[in-house]
Amino acid sequence: MKTGVPGKMCDTLSTLFDMRQDPYSGARSLHAAGRSILGYSCSYVPEELIYAAGVVPVRILGDNKQRVAWGGHLQNYCCSLSRSTLDMALNKEFDFVDGFVFGHTCDTMQRLSDILRINAGFEFHADLVAPSRLNGEAAFGYMLEELGEFRSKLEARYGPISDERIVESMAVYHENRKLVRKLYELKKRSPGKITSTDLIWAATAGYLMDRAGHTRLLRALLDELESLSVTPEPGDEKIPLFGIGSVMDQWEFLDMMETAGGTFINDDFCNGGRYAEDFVPGPDEPMAALARSLMGRASCPCKHGGDRSTALIDKVKYSGAAGVVFFLLKYCDPHSFEYPHLKYLLGELGVPSILVEIEHGAVSMESMRTRIEALLETIKGLKQAR
């Protein structure tokens, strides 16, 4: 079988491919069936706690439509993820959610929370102000209190949340991330069995549906892919790359990269490889375990405390990637700040990298193709020189 045709390698992938055409269709169906849904953005919203309240947390991704409604509330020098999120909310495109939850990450998301709360008119709004320091018992104690506050807010709206439900919910999420991790391991072992587009989308789909349902889907996918026999044809092998950035929701870009001959073998996207890493703490009280899990997982550059750059460079090394693509949202301060140093560290390792900067709604595939091709050419040149 020929390798690397997005959405076509097996039945589950084609189901997932169909979902991608209308990312919130699953959430809308759940809503129509009577489930409560809360929208959120960023990595520090405790999905487990929301799920334990019987509510489906749905993560909002960027959207590539040309949009204007945000302009009355946000300046153009904030990222397009925040702009498109606000725009969709103002346009009532999130009629399936009761409201939004923000987990405190960057300056833009912090203000977006206020602006959305004031203007979008949802019944429910919560800010879980996660600490910016991820180390130390003081930060942990604070996080625990803040989680308790958020739990009370959820309980006031959706009824009591038992500790047992929290334990069960955490088990659902840890199991789910474990399967996403397995998918990444499979990608590393047999890169030809799944494209980066399908890999990252398969992980991302979990944000947009009931998580237990997503786990079943991942199981089926893993079974199908394991049994697949793929023999790459000569010249069909793709160059393994590593992606660094916040949210990866540019499927067309990933397809283009695959066609050009590159594939993400692993990544640090917060809806992909970074999320899959997870952190399962030792036995503890449910809320304490949740706090430790949130604080212990691979960190977003908005947070301070862990040695993110060392961990990230190690991850690149271990992945076996021949090159790195920095895929950054324009005006994303946390990622932009760390870019020069990471690029320097990669240079020390002899790993070439390229920066691709995008804005939702103004994506130029041509210029991105040029940059990806330049990176692939460089890698091929380096290979020959060795």
Next chain:
Amino acid sequence: MGEEEKELHKKILATDAMKQLMATYYMEAKAAEGDDKKPVCWITSGAPVEFLVAMDIIPVYPENHGALCGAARMAVDLAEIAEGAGFSRDLCSYARLDIGSAMSRGGPIGGLPRPDFLLCCNNICGTVVKWYEELAVYFNVPMFLIDTPFVHESSRRYAIDYVAAQFRELIEFLEEFTAGSYDAERFREVALLSKEGIGLWSDILRLSENRPSPITCFDAFIHMAPIVTLRGTARVIDYYRALKAEIEQRVEKGISAVPEERYRLLWDNIPIWYELRNLGHLFAEQGACLVADTYTTAWAVEIEVDDPVNSMARAYSSIYLNISIDLMFKKVKALIERYSVDGVVMHSNRSCKPYSLGQYDIARMILSETGKPVLVIEADMTDSRVFSSSQVHDRILAFIETLHS
């Protein structure tokens, strides 16, 4: 009006003393470089400097230096050095010019003295965390972060406890760098000096309640340097006492900051440092006095000397940039009322997202709840490449014309 009279309106005599004070401060700080007995700490503008002062550590403020570079129109050259090293042009221009200055030792004072460690507090933005992390890598020095949880609704007790706990950790961290140990009594003294300095500074700003106003916010932007950099020392008190006496005298004599004060305006956001003088003239020529601003009042935090650690934890957590848009509006509204303001000028500052995002909503709240018009101008605090002088000047003139009708 004669030239002499114009001079009378403009010149604040204490300015020379302020320049001397700041020059001495920078000279001493630079002389401390490499001196093991005088540790140098780079610190963010909203951080609790009182701990450093109490332990004889020299605080150095990259943001104040940024303003200096901006006013000297040297910011762009420095920023370009950082941009050449890969820092995006979309990042905060203070951060860019600071990194550029560190790399090149460039700027009006030949760069800042090398830090022995860094103290960062995220009550002004998340950007400083990233900026200081990069400085920590560049200088290979430790960094201490004080995390002040953002206040969306109200300050939670446990959030204040968290900040206070970090203050106690900070003390241990600082003891590593100093020969002596932390002395609670000495800290109380510094807190008292800080409180007194802040009190004087607040008094001076409140003198603008007078009509005509004796100073404009452009004066405040210049004279705020000591309260930022030398807060907690005795010399700042001497200086502000003199300044206060001079401004009080101006009030008594009826000397106005702007020759014929017809409109009283409020400024929002960090100044446009490279354009300070031109904007000052432009508003003055139109009889418009910027009587107050949301920026210089940020250093008017309340400290209780009986319980400095906990009261500072609360005060430093709830400053203007660390609160939600609704809470910001309440503060703006109070300023509008206190200073009898006719309109508001907002600087939409590309370099400062926490200050700028949300301005459009605050502008709507101002208009609907106070009836005061708002002008939003696009610029950057130090990167003049994004500033269109003629466009901004035209918009200001048009705005003032609408106030007239």
